[in-house]
Amino acid sequence: MKNINKYQYRYQIFSLLDQGFYTAMDVAWELNLSIRHVRKLLAKFRQNKKRFFALAPKSRPPAWNGMTRDITDEIIRLKKENSKRSNQHIVEFIENKFLKKISCSTVRRILISNNCYERTKRERRVFKNLEEKITHAGQIVQFDACEGAWLKGYRRVYLIAFMDAYSRYIVGWNWVKSNSAWNSILVLRSVVLKYGVPELFYTDNASFYKVIRHDKSIYQKHKPDDEYETAIQRIILDLGSVMVTHKPYEPQGKGRIERFFRFMQDRFISEHTARNLEELNEQFRDWVKWYNTKHVIRTIKCVPKDRFNPKRFKPVPKDLVFKKVFSYQYTRKVDKYNSFSFEGTTYMIDPDNCKHFNGCLAACRVQLYATPETIVVYHRDKRIQEFKRLPKKSKQKHV
Numbered sequence: 001m002k003n004i005n006k007y008q009y010r011y012q013i014f015s016l017l018d019q020g021f022y023t024a025m026d027v028a029w030e031l032n033l034s035i036r037h038v039r040k041l042l043a044k045f046r047q048n049k050k051r052f053f054a055l056a057p058k059s060r061p062p063a064w065n066g067m068t069r070d071i072t073d074e075i076i077r078l079k080k081e082n083s084k085r086s087n088q089h090i091v092e093f094i095e096n097k098f099l100k101k102i103s104c105s106t107v108r109r110i111l112i113s114n115n116c117y118e119r120t121k122r123e124r125r126v127f128k129n130l131e132e133k134i135t136h137a138g139q140i141v142q143f144d145a146c147e148g149a150w151l152k153g154y155r156r157v158y159l160i161a162f163m164d165a166y167s168r169y170i171v172g173w174n175w176v177k178s179n180s181a182w183n184s185i186l187v188l189r190s191v192v193l194k195y196g197v198p199e200l201f202y203t204d205n206a207s208f209y210k211v212i213r214h215d216k217s218i219y220q221k222h223k224p225d226d227e228y229e230t231a232i233q234r235i236i237l238d239l240g241s242v243m244v245t246h247k248p249y250e251p252q253g254k255g256r257i258e259r260f261f262r263f264m265q266d267r268f269i270s271e272h273t274a275r276n277l278e279e280l281n282e283q284f285r286d287w288v289k290w291y292n293t294k295h296v297i298r299t300i301k302c303v304p305k306d307r308f309n310p311k312r313f314k315p316v317p318k319d320l321v322f323k324k325v326f327s328y329q330y331t332r333k334v335d336k337y338n339s340f341s342f343e344g345t346t347y348m349i350d351p352d353n354c355k356h357f358n359g360c361l362a363a364c365r366v367q368l369y370a371t372p373e374t375i376v377v378y379h380r381d382k383r384i385q386e387f388k389r390l391p392k393k394s395k396q397k398h399v
Contacts, residue, residue, distance in 0.1 A: 010055050014045050058296045071098055072110055077115045084270050138312035139166040141198040145179045146261040150269050153281055160187045163257045167307035168297050170288050176278045181208035182372055183232055189326045201236055201243040202254055209245060231328050238325045240317055249282055323376060327369040327388030334361040343392040351383045
């Protein structure tokens with residue numbers, strides 16, 4: 001009997017049981033079944049007139065949440081097409097294409113069974129949860145920049161981004177060729193113009209965010225107890241807000257925006273088709289709109305737009321002059337020719353602009369509000385003249 005089919009063997013055993021050659025206990029031991037199960041099968045066998053199909057297994061209907069072959073093949077194809085795609089990313093592809101909800105664990109199981117899954121080991125660290133202390137939008141805005149060789153033809157490109165810590169809403173961003181203080185100031189200005197002033201800005205320890213040199217340079221003789229500030233610190237203070245930096249060497253302090261950068265690299269960088277910065281910014285604009293309005297953040301279990309309330313930002317002070325605040329500020333002394341020197345270039349002040357000061361500002365100190373394009377001259381809070389900023393002259397070596 002060992003050479004016959006499993007169910008044919010079962011049929012013969014129950015036939016012998018029905019004829020009285022076997023007891024129910026003998027059959028239970030032979031087939032590794034319980035006596036109760038044997039009696040149920042015998043009743044079914046007799047009810048169906050001892051036909052073979054009475055003991056044949058019934059085909060099970062497909063599970064309501066089972067994966068079809070098309071979905072399984074698509075999951076494998078998406079992973080092989082781009083090995084950097086995360087399980088969550090593949091889930092969203094499947095939901096958009098097949099209109100079927102699946103879990104990340106299901107994708108992981110399918111990839112493991114088809115040898116398409118790579119396990120990564122990450123160091124786990126526990127940090128204090130600030131979620132309970134951040135209670136509304138506009139309370140804390142995190143900002144930072146990330147860089148990478150992500151655009152063909154460019155050695156590096158940089159994304160400067162501002163995120164509302166409560167809602168994870170991206171309130172400002174820009175792709176640029178250099179991570180300079182001025183590019184950060186421009187994004188900061190766009191955020192303030194659009195939404196207002198948050199209560200606190202939170203960022204890292206870059207040199208243009210806070211002064212990090214203390215009596216270590218021949219050009220800077222500051223002491224730790226001196227009162228001095230960077231341009232961005234001064235701008236934020238003028239806006240009526242404050243800036244805080246995380247503990248050195250612990251970027252996890254601003255983990256929300258760091259997690260966004262990682263998510264952006266996984267989703268946007270691996271998919272974009274831009275050929276220059278203009279196209280990159282255009283494609284990223286659509287992607288950020290999707291992120292703010294469609295992507296569900298797992299930690300808050302909703303999309304950023306549902307938590308974001310721009311009315312919680314403070315209004316911009318009415319007496320604020322944007323041209324003066326969002327600029328670099330310098331002081332220069334006017335010479336006897338009614339001119340001043342800046343970055344090796346001499347700028348002549350028009351006497352007609354100095355009528356309130358007897359047509360001349362010789363020996364007076366003027367305030368310069370400079371941007372990469374212009375220089376605006378003020379004296380005693382009165383606007384004197386605006387100059388087009390000329391390129392910085394390099395020092396020539398005398399032979």
